[in-house]
Amino acid sequence: MDIIEELTWRGAINQQTDAEGLKELLNEKSVGLYCGADPTGDSLHIGHLIPFMMMKRFELAGHRPHILIGGATGSIGDPSGRKSERQLQTMEVVKHNVKCLTEQMQKLFGDSAQVTFVNNYDWLSKISLLDFLRDYGKFVNVNTMLAKDIVASRLETGISYTEFTYQILQSIDFLTLYREKDIQLQIGGGDQWGNITAGIDLIHRIEGSDVKVYGLTIPLMLKADGTKFGKSAGGAVWLDPKKTSPYEFYQFWINQDDRDVIKYLKYFTFLTKEEIAELEEEVAKRPEKRLAQRRLAEEVTRFVHGETALLSAQKITEKLFSGEIRDLSADEIAEAFDKMPHTEISSEATNIVDFLVNNGFESSKRQAREDIKNGAITINGERRRELDIIIDPNEAFDGKFVVIRRGKKKYFLAVVK
Template sequence: MDILEDLKWRGAINQETDEEGLRKLLSEKKISLYCGTDPTGDSLHIGHLIPFIVLKRFELAGHHPYILIGGGTGSIGDPSGRKTERQLQTMEKVQHNVQALTEQTTRIFGGSGHITFVNNYDWLSKINLLDFLRDYGKEFGVNTMIKKDIVASRLENGISFTEFTYQILQSVDFLHLYKKENIQLQVGGADQWGNITSGVDLIHKKEGQDAQVYGLTIPLMLKADGTKFGKTAGGAVWLDPKKTSPYEFYQFWLNQDDRDVVKYLKYFTFLSHDEIDALAEKVKTQPEKREAQRALAREVTTFVHGKEAMQEAEKISEILFSGNIKKLTPDEIEQVFGKMPSVEISSNKQNIVEWLVENKIESSKRQAREDIQNGAITINGERIRDLNFEIDPSQSFEGKYVVARKGKKNYTLAKVNDNE
């Protein structure tokens, strides 16, 4: 099975500019290809993984991928997927984000010898206004440009000339990389089809119709319920462990619906067809074991954060399932409970009733006493029924935290601060 057939099996192809031409090219030689992302923030999220995973598959098949960080295009803003103008960032912020994304993608996808990283600021910044208009603007018809989805969707609310020219700049990227690096394929999300085809057209106009360049887009990833993949109640799932901890990342994949898990195994993991088919059978016959979800969580967490972080996330999950949270380290406590409601406390011992009321976990002493006696309060994983119990922060998690739970799900992380 060639790589295009494998990508089809995995549900990873939406559109291709010339499927047969690309298949023939891939059968004849190893090629260079690229995918780009603009530095709109200092971290990618799991939505960005969608096209980059395809790049990784091409690398594993022996081809040479390039990741383009758009220091140039990011300074003006991509209009696709938006209804209004993007807020322009300062060039200092753009450069900061470029550095952060380069480091992040290098860590995940590998450095020199695996994937090459380029920044389009290096060539776009050297084009002056007159050259831009004469050498490139003349090749683009306004009537054609406004029919592209990325522009047509914005016409009702209006689009600035700055964002209107974005597709020209992305086309210049493809032309530059074709001429300088012999890159023959651009990969992007479904919303990039108009930009990619513009680049193919520009290369054909500048280099001749026999130039072998192609475009491939990835389908829009939707969950079984029709909602967009990658969003949670807490917002985006980031690849930066400081924004989304490896434990939270692992849990995101572990909690996927049975209806979606096989699709995600095909797309986001590098497991073989036979391994995925076996897991798909387990979903049908033994869904309660959630073996497919565990495999998905292990594979993607290892890919993004490494094996050690994945194993720590699994350990945390097992400890939480057993309820024995005293086995967690302070760092693991922060991973698990860091984004839950928190209060600051002193290191002094205090009666549990007073402590619960003072930290607004309970509304009154009467309610606190009632919940304690009913077994609704746990402290550091231990159910407390003694009204005279004293909370001693020095006895747990190196004296840094106390974890209180009211009922089944209402956690509060108490952080020790002796200035309190």
């Protein structure tokens, strides 16, 4: 399969400006392409990951990806998909976010000589107002801009001139990269179609209508139940391990619905058609084993966070499932229970019944005694059946935590003050 055939099989193509022309170009030579991300925050989330997985596939196919971080456009705000104006960020915040996103992207793409990182602040910040109006604005038709979905959707509620001009700035990006980096293809989400086609129009008006430049967008990702992909119960799933730990990240993928997992394997992994077909058969015949989900979680966690973080996430998962948490470090306990509600406790040693009741882990002493005698209470991975034992918060996990489990699945975290 060539790259377009592979992307089509993976269900990763939504729209193309000229499908036949692009396919022919990609089969002729190594093509320069780009995808951009505005630094509206200091981390990308997994919804942003989809187009950059596409860029990685193009790299593996021998093409030349350019990752654009919008230091200039990020200070303006893309109106795409929004019903109101964005809150402008200070340039200090924008610069900080640019640094964070660049580091994230460099981690994803490694030290590949095929991948180039650019920041549109480097050229957009040098354009004067007069140059903007004379050299670019003269070639952009306002009627065409108003017809773009991203603008038309805002006309009733109102749109500022600042956000209205966003598509011109992004068009200048495509023109600049075409001239300076021989970029002929822009990739983006479905909501970027208007911006991408505006860039192609500008290039054709200035450089000539026969210039070979193309646009390609990816489909909107929806789950089988029709809801938007990319969030967990705790909110967005971030690529920054400080915002979403590798363990939480791994758990997000391993808990995917059987109806979605094959689609996600095609989108988010580099497994072959044959490997995915085998996993699809496993889902059909032995769904309870969740082999496809485990492989999905393994592949995506390794790609985003690396092998060491993957092994740690797998270890935490295994130990929590088996209840053998004594083998976990204090840092691993902190990661595993990061988003779980916790109770602060004193460092004083206490009788187990009093410990459970006074800290709210049991509703009454009678219930606590019953659960202890029935073997339902585990403290720091050790089942406790005696009513007279003393719980010392300092004896495990560097004296930072006490982990209580009631039954097979109900965990509680106590943080030692």
